[in-house]
Amino acid sequence: MAQTTLPAAAAGAEARRKPAWRNTNRLTPYLFLILPIALYSMWVIGPMLYSVWMGFTNSDGISQQDFIGLDNYQRLVKDDIFWTSFYNNVRWLIAFITVPIAAGLSLALMLNNDLPGTRFFKAGFFSPMVLSSVVIGVIWTWMYQPYGLINELLAKLGREGMPIGFLADPNLVTWSIIGAALWRQTGYVMLLYLAGLKNVDQTLVEASLVDGASRWRAFKDIVLPMLQPVTVIIVVISIIDALRSFDLVNIMTRGGPFNQSNVLAQMMYIEAFNNYNMGYGAAIATILALISIVFIFVYLRRMLRDELEY
């Protein structure tokens, strides 16, 4: 990296000697940036701030939008659906930072070789990632039906009695949807770990083995610590993904039965676009965004540290 920063600094020094250069240099970056910044501010940053403001109003999207202070938030705290949704988001989060990481890392370790066919296996495990959430939702809804794939399979294996209501049983429904999401997420995490494993110095591993370390110790004390930076990124991305979960819930159950599979994103959508409680919806969105922003900051801080190293 030093290679690239040195000439950049030299160019800066040259610019200091020639005033004409400096003038052009000063404006040029902004000229390049003006269009992307304009569009991004208009459709991303501006809307984000406007949502926060809407959260303090009683907007119904048509006739009124008056400032009502913290009323929406006071209402939220007493709203059972909010807490159910919040709790379900926590379940998504826990599932997302455990299962795909364990399974993805195992797959990555297993597939980190160049035997014939491995490329194809990697693509296979990864392939759910290219399917849209609607497609995954349609397939998994069918698999979870009372006479769908999973129940029929269990019956064939000797299970007796009523079929399991994967999407109807309030205790099961959130986990069922998460199951479908994990099918997709695991391949993604595997891929990130495979990229991470490329940076693990194999000679160190081999040296430790020569020195008589056990296979497990070599993994625990050498490979795992080297994968730590990747793991942090994966955890943060997984948390952000878990908080974003909406599509599968909306497609598979719309949050039902009785809101038992609801998540904050789906609750916000229903409040804002079905019930026209736009102010209230915006408040839910703000809470969701605030939780995410905590983790986005963790991510950005890591990036900043890398930046300052240059």
Added chain:
Amino acid sequence: MATTEISVDRSDYVKRRDWRPFRIGIYYVFVIPLLLIWLVPIFMTLLTSVRSLDDITLNGPFSWPTSIELQNFSDAWTQGGLSHYMRNSFIVTIPALVICLSLASLGAFALARFRFKGNLFIYFTFVGGSLLPFQILMLPVYRLSNTLHLYDTYWALIVFHGAFQIGFCTFVLRNFIRTIPGEIFDAARIDGASEFRIYRQHVLPLTLPAIAALATLEFTWIFNDYLWALILVQRDKLKPVTTGLASLRGEYIQAYNIQFAGTLIAVIPTIVLFIFLQRYFIQGLTMGSGK
């Protein structure tokens, strides 16, 4: 002797020459069934899509199809409306892709190559914005598209995706451009090239691999978008394939064969893209995950 024994044992980590046939055997015996189980949902979708409804209700999901009903596909394509849903998806995705990639590449060049006030702040705003939960943008974006009379037209989706994806693309491209050796720029500057010419003649060609990787990934993301299609497009005539498929599902509630035929048609573009441009797709994803 002892050392070779041990290094053979570490087969997971070491190169192919160290694999003993026995271990290779175990690897395949384990991985292939695992992969087959992993892909069961996809196989069953394939199988169900060619069956007749009677066959499904009579024999359950696990039997072989009694007949191959390709009729399901043409039903989904014509009556199910998949033909125009598919067209709409392309009409939205391709311009959105052009917008986000071209603007992001301009911005990324500035962020990677110039020192100026606010550089890092702007860069982090792009990255942070791209990680936000969509709900925080939904209501204002919905309103803005109404105000600008874009709501319920292709443009609402094109402009929003084009703008939103600038964040991620800038992130990836900026980091990519930083790896280009500075000498190239200095040489061009000494020759008197304008910054825009440097961008167009030197940076753009060099970033093509990254742009290709991003294009593959972004195509899949925009093509697969469900939420924004739900919010910004109402008319059935304009729906992309994601919300279109959801409507098709409403129409053919118990007809899983038609639903699945539609599903399979809907995944063709992204699957084809993935098969042929897998390398780019994966590069795009891993480039985005930081170093």
